[in-house]
Every structure is written in C-alpha cells, then in structure tokens.
Amino acid sequence: MKGPRVLVVDDEPQIQRFLTVALTAAGYDVLTAETGAQALRLAATGAPDLIVLDLGLPDRDGKEVLSEIRKFSQTPVIILSARDREAEKIEALDRGANDYVEKPFGIGELTARLRAALRHAASEAQQPPRIEIEGVAMDLDKRLVTRDGLPVKLTPKEYDLLAVLFRNAGRVVTHRQILSAVWGPAHTEDTQYLRVFIGQLRAKIERDPTAPRIVTTEPGVGYRAAEA
Structure with a gap:
C-alpha cells in the first residue's frame, strides 16, 4: 500500500x-x-x-x-x-x-x-474540540483553557489569539493572518500591538516565558504554536 x-x-x-x-x-x-x-x-x-x-x-x-x-x-x-x-x-x-x-x-x-x-x-x-500542547489544553466548545489541569484566565482577545495559533499548531501563522483573524482587516499592520499580546499570553501559559516552547517566534514573519 x-x-x-x-x-x-x-x-x-x-x-x-x-x-x-x-x-x-x-x-x-x-x-x-x-x-x-x-x-x-x-x-x-x-x-x-x-x-x-x-x-x-x-x-x-x-x-x-x-x-x-x-x-x-x-x-x-x-x-x-x-x-x-x-x-x-x-x-x-x-x-x-x-x-x-x-x-x-x-x-x-x-x-x-x-x-x-x-x-x-x-x-x-476532524475539527477536534480539544487541543493540547505542552500541558496547555484548549476546549474549543467550552472556551476553556487549562495548564496542567488548572484553569488559565485569559481575556477574550488572548483566547482568540491562542485559538488561532492552536488551530494551526505546527504551522507558521503570519502577523497579518493573526491580526486579521483576531482584530480585523483594519489592524493588519499593528505588529507591535500583537507583540504585546503575545507577551501577555506567554506569561500565562508558558512555564518559562523567557524561553517559550508553546508559542515561538518566526523572526520577521509571525508565530508558530508547537505541534499538538
């Protein structure tokens, strides 16, 4: 075969x-x-x-x-x-x-x-309702995020940002793609704004935000969530 x-x-x-x-x-x-x-x-x-x-x-x-x-x-x-x-x-x-x-x-x-x-x-x-990467799990049906089984409190925009990255786990997502999906087409150039939110998100989900493993940077291009 x-x-x-x-x-x-x-x-x-x-x-x-x-x-x-x-x-x-x-x-x-x-x-x-x-x-x-x-x-x-x-x-x-x-x-x-x-x-x-x-x-x-x-x-x-x-x-x-x-x-x-x-x-x-x-x-x-x-x-x-x-x-x-x-x-x-x-x-x-x-x-x-x-x-x-x-x-x-x-x-x-x-x-x-x-x-x-x-x-x-x-x-x-398959559109899985639950995605888990490095101990961080997203329940897309219930809009819940946990790390090692404990709830993680995210703002609505932080949740939407993580959802875009997790749905594309293992794949590079460009700044423009993320900004358009989360904030709308009028914000596709607001890369500094995105960096701030990525930093906030890493502080909540990474074991060591200074050495991220879940959401990594593709310099000058965008971000990539680790493979699920």
Missing part, C-alpha cells in the same frame, strides 16, 4: 531526483513537475495529499502558482526555495502556504514538515 502522494514542483533535475529517491524511501508516492503549468495540472488531476513547491519556476513565479492552487484546493503546500528574504516568506504564507523550508535543506527537516502538514490537515478535517 502506497503512502501519501507528494507533488514535487522544482525545475532543478538534481533536486527532483534527490527528493524522488528520498521521499519514496520514506514511504511517499511521488509526482514531479518542472513548470508552473505542469504543477497546476497535476495539482488538479493527480490528487496529491501535499505539495512541495519551489518559487523559482521557468514559466511563472511559484507564488502565482500557489495562488492558483488555492482557488481550487486546500492541499497542504510547503514552499522549498533558495529565496531567503522575509518578504518572500511572508507573501507565500499569506497566499496560503502551510510552511517554508529554505535551500539548502536537510531531508530530515523536510520530511518532518511534511508529516506536520499532513497531521494538521487531518486535524482540520
């Missing part, structure tokens, strides 16, 4: 060969595409469970391909690219990427990101 199907979109033959061998050995069923046009066709017809997408494609920018994919599919997409500018990462994540891995990369890190993306997609489909 074959494992999850991965569509690898990259125009570098050596990267394609390496990923095909490595991911097949890890139990994945691998499809490959060299161009944006091929990627869109296979994303629509090949039924991939997740997509690894390079940004530097010969016929169009990978971010445009991502936007087109998001018009018809919510398949998890992990960006794999040599572009390391924060602006590139932020735009890709804002367009719907689930994660971002820079070249050069380790296959261990990439496969860990793939597993996390698959788990997140499965948990979204």
